Amino acid sequence: MASEPVNANEFRELAGHVLPKMYYDFYTGGAEDQHTLKQNVDAFRRIIIDKSATVLGYKISAPIMIAPTARHQLAHPEVSILPTGAQAIKWYLSEQVYKRRDISAQIVQRAEKSGYKAIVLTVDAPRLGRREADIENRMVAPQLNNFEGILSTDVNSDIERLKSITNLPILFKGVLTHEVGVLLSTISARKAVEVGVAGIVVSNHGGRQLDYTPTTISVLEEVVDAVGGKVHVLLDGGVRRGTDVFKALALDAQAVLANVVARCSKRRTLDYRNAERCV
Ligand SMILES: Cc1cc2nc3c(=O)[nH]c(=O)nc-3n(C[C@H](O)[C@H](O)[C@H](O)COP(=O)(O)O)c2cc1C
DSSP: OOSSOOSHHHHHHHHHHHSOHHHHHHHHOOSTTOHHHHHHHHHHHHOOOOOOEEETTEEESSSOOOOOOSOGGGTOTTTTOOOTTOOOOOOEEESOEESSHHHHHHHHHHHHHTTOOOEEEEOSOSSOOOOHHHHHTTOOOOOOGGGTTTEEOOHHHHHHHHHHHOOSOEEEEEEOBSSTTTSSOSSBHHHHHHTTOSEEEEOOGGGTSSTTOOOHHHHHHHHHHHHTTSSEEEEOSSOOSHHHHHHHHHHHHHHHHHHHHHHTTTSSSOOGGGGGGGO
């Protein structure tokens, strides 16, 4: 042990150095051959967690992706350059779809040619959020005057337009609710499934668009339940630690299980390990 103990095993090892053997053995020992005691620990050790996940048919080593963020150049002129050897699976983020099919087609085809594997359509940014710090700092977004009237904000038309120009899977980013209009998001999980997206990102744009929307982690279960396993569900917002990822995964699993239980409710007993039999 190098310095201070950092886990239970190292505390036990330290105790072995400082306690009389009689007391150390009393605290740490088991019955007879101590087989069960060792087996308890070994049983956990034998379980190897495979953290990999599959998204849109691509295997990723952990269920973690990087959310799109604009204007990296404000931090550093070269900061948004992807390393040549990057193993990343890139998805193209589209804030808006253009009313003119040829402009949309041009952009999407460029993304396809550059090896992007999906189109992510941000559905919670028909206009920029009121960011008061930006107002105070006079950090005014460049006006997109040239685009006036050519951007669409109608999700139904957007998805049809996108589908007509690409075979790439399409995801909606910015879904917060299962039903249209129940909460504040313009698009619900059910609607997203209905119009044929491959996945949705539960997101409130990191709280940068509309204040007082629900937190993403609080609506995850409802959304997972609503899509019933038909499309991928991703989440962003407030994820700051690896344990946050596992909390989200746990809620996701809970929602899936609840869904299965609901569908199996007519059965007298439910074998959770074979729950898919009820589906
Ligand atoms: C500086 C910044 C710029 C962003 N730009 C975009 C953007 O252009 N399009 C978009 O869909 N989301 C954008 N987002 C939102 C992120 O994709 C993501 O939804 C959000 O940051 C997640 O919340 P978190 O910051 O708490 O992790 C941006 C976020 C930040 C912090």
